[in-house]
Amino acid sequence: MAVPTSVGAAVEAASARYPLAKGFRPSYGTAGFRALAELLDSTMFRCGIMMAARAIKASAITGICITASHNPAPDNGVKLVEPSGEMLCQEWETYANDLANAQTDSDLIAQVASLLAREGIAAPGGGIVMIAHDTRPSGPHLAEAAAAGVRCLGVEPQMCGLLTTPQLHWMVMSRNRGQPWAEADYCAALAGAYQQLVAGTQPLGQTLYMDCANGVGAPKMAALAQQLAGAGLAVDLRNTGEGVLNGGCGSDFLQKDRQLPANYADVPAGARCCAVDGDSDRLMYFTPLADTPGKALLFDGDRIACLSAMLLRDLISALPPGAGDVSVGIIQTAYANGAASAYIRDNLGCAVEVTPTGVKYLHEAAHHYDCGVYFEANGHGTVLFVKDFLARLEQLAGESRAAADLLALSVVINQAVGDALSGILLVEAALRRRAWGLDQWAALYTDLPSRQLKVTVADRTVITTTDAETRCASPAGLQAAIDAAVAPVPRGRAFVRPSGTEDVVRVYAEADSQEAADALAGAVAKLVHAQAGGVGPAP
Template sequence: MSINLRTVYAFAREMYPKNSKELIQYGTAGFRGKAEYLDSVMFRMGVLATLRSRYREGAVIGVMITASHNPEPDNGVKLIDPKGEMLESSWEKIATDLVNVSDQELEQHVGQIIKDNQIDVTSSSYVYVGMDNRYHSPRLLKAVADGVIALKGNVREFGIVTTPMMHFFVVAANTKEAYGKPTEESYYEKLISAFQKLRNGRVENGNYRNSLIYDGANGVGARKMLQFIKRMNNSLCVTVINQGIGYGKINEDCGADHVKVKQRAPVSMPAVEPFTRCVSVDGDADRVVYFYTDDEEQFHLLDGDRIATLVAGYLMDLIKRCEIDLRIGLVQTAYANGASTDYIVNELKVPVSCVPTGVKHLHHKALEYDVGIYFEANGHGTIVFSDSAKSLIAEAAKTNENAKTLLLIIDLINETVGDAISDMLLVETILNHKGWDVKDWSAAYSDLPNQQLKISVQDRNVIKTTDAERVCVEPQGLQEEINKVVANYKRGRSFVRPSGTEDVVRVYAEATTKEDVQQLAYEVGRLVQRLAGGVGPELVN
């Protein structure tokens, strides 16, 4: 097979010209921005994925077109490495350079990547591509596919799928189907079969009721949940709202990000009985949070921290009953509620680490344990089991019923990445086994009141952080000012960091009362506006 790099330039010039001169940054989860500026980025990511596949000796590389929790006009791209992880960090730089060179430099630049990485361009290359249900996603998917074709790679299109499904397909293909077949049906089959075996016909137990409201964020997660429902024979009774039919826009006034950040139910929430279990996923269904309203119409959030603690408690207990010794660890980010961290350390007595925002950081850290549980407070997370842990559990399952249950739990979990639907099925399984409703689940500990703000600044890159984003080192003096403010509040904690998916600086605050946390977030937000080049209207309290 002969490759002519001139073709890459020809495609770029004629079909995917670069129409923005601004520096495009690789963010928390790949490139993200207004869809109209992304055609050239997508084409070049098709090129990159093809090169990466060749570099990894023909392993399948995944490309997911989605802007996940962002508003509908945005889109983005997430690259999936052979083991289901996000693109290796050393290649983030290669990706950034590739999307930022001019069309005229492209041919020579691709040649240089090939040379620097000693890529055999005549070898085989396989790229899987999927997309969310944004109206511009099909156009951008075609651009990725053309990038693959320009370098004579093999491309397989999966159409509209969730991000975690794409991760599943990539791992399934690269494990020669040991993880499952790389098809939508195999994904449903694996999860549903494990879920139903774990229910064992007992759909209700103790306080646990077989009924759930599911907010699909008008995204692909709604469509796929409807597919699950068709196949589940009422083993879980789910009502799907925000299905993405009609006028509903992706993530607008609904979905996991809205529910978590605004701490309120989706606007379109129907009237339900107090304490009804409700669940919200985000635009590409890789995050999930639970919520309910009590009999005094108070809203309660059960976020990623709650899921992590529920799962950790359950798994510890189950592993103990398997009579095997496994090292369990939990990974969080700075957004984790202080009360959840206290609970993990003091009650569960599980080691906990804090890493920067982004699944790539959490996943990586979790791999250090036999059983690594990672969740961001926003509901993004999963559990990974080491190969040796899996062997020990399989061995124990020959004689121990609990170990058999644990094997089914492993099948239910999408270990490749945070998966809203798989995580939800896991939570449902645990609540069912414990006979718990949302009140029982909430009772483990009380969250510290917390608040998040988004602050617009001229250039969010002026903010630099360290210590897993908990300390701001630039602009100079900002952290000292934050410290002074925080010192005035009981159990006060606050940090600021530039978002890697939106053009804003995020402010997080927590304290012992709602009034305190509002005031603390406001004061820190004002500091950011004042010292980090705030734009737009002054923050009001």
């Protein structure tokens, strides 16, 4: 199938304004494309073409969010939204790579023709692509580049301006379901469901100090907080835009450095604090440590998953017999702390499923259960409810408070994608229903000390993995060497995996002491450097 003449002419004319940067080879990672913002004009333009095709194919609305999430401020990127509100289906990732790497206008037109032919898209036109961006200065320009690509297929780009990534996902999902979908509807839905969940409970009685990473979470949480007036949740917003995006603050900074973010020197030890990242899809709770000034005790995604599962278990156990059996699964990656995995297995009685790293894999696996809980250790995750279970709850809601609360929980926690703002309401409701402070949450288990390193290599593809990235398949002999390094270490565990975006190999190690974890990570990093073509001096 040849590309329609009008489409070819439109692509050629618009592409001249958004040329591929010389030598740039974009690669679709676990959550889209990311690079220095100055390189991304062509990538955004071509993603616009593809998401327009996706909208035509599905006869539905799709979405594009211009963001680089937790990356430094000079970067940018794109996250692509399915009509369901979920991340781009994996089958279309190849199209994204092919379009993004077309070297000339004629190559690009040929790739567009191939996409249309393979998907049976005969004529352009119809559909809407919703486009949003975060607070990065490059956002509006790159959003316009995406819009130019959308127009090439005769599809309408709807410019949504400044949104968190999860808000755009929620809006696309809701709009395609024929439900209220504006940003104000998002705030009203979350706030109303939160009030249902905490009805009859006492406020925690402390201010929640929120680190907004100098990103889009600041104005969006301020708007949500207005809807929560009178619900007993007081939020003190910090790092609201006066500093550098993700600079010395935000959830990623906390997880990696375990230090208090900027502007927290006056927050008392033991105070309830949380942090989001630049596009507000990751959430980390923390508190300042009294005995180690400047350091923080973290409540990461593993702990949020455990708290979520406990809330689900409490509510499901209170359902009437007519609810039937309810399956609950917790989805983890190899990065989940071994102590958290043991607590889930031994105390919660939930099924545990391990997937490769990347939220797209966890999200898919969560659909295997009536209630699927997934949170990566970095704080990105959600709780999914399958339609059949929601239908059962609807039938029981009039007679069962537990059923009504479970329905409210399905609204509080974003069903489309991981959402830090909705995650805050989930955590606050779970703590409040148990009348717990951070001490009780921390006492569930003690994290095993861990260390993450990365080894620069000439070609990361020489490392391949199996068993959800917990075992190294190649090069030959590397896994046996890792096993030998792990064997003498009490409670030792280690694995390696290639990065999805750069030529580095990531190393993770756990042990019963921080010194042992550090030593094990270093030993495994040296093995990787020696056997996988390490660049530069050995770690």
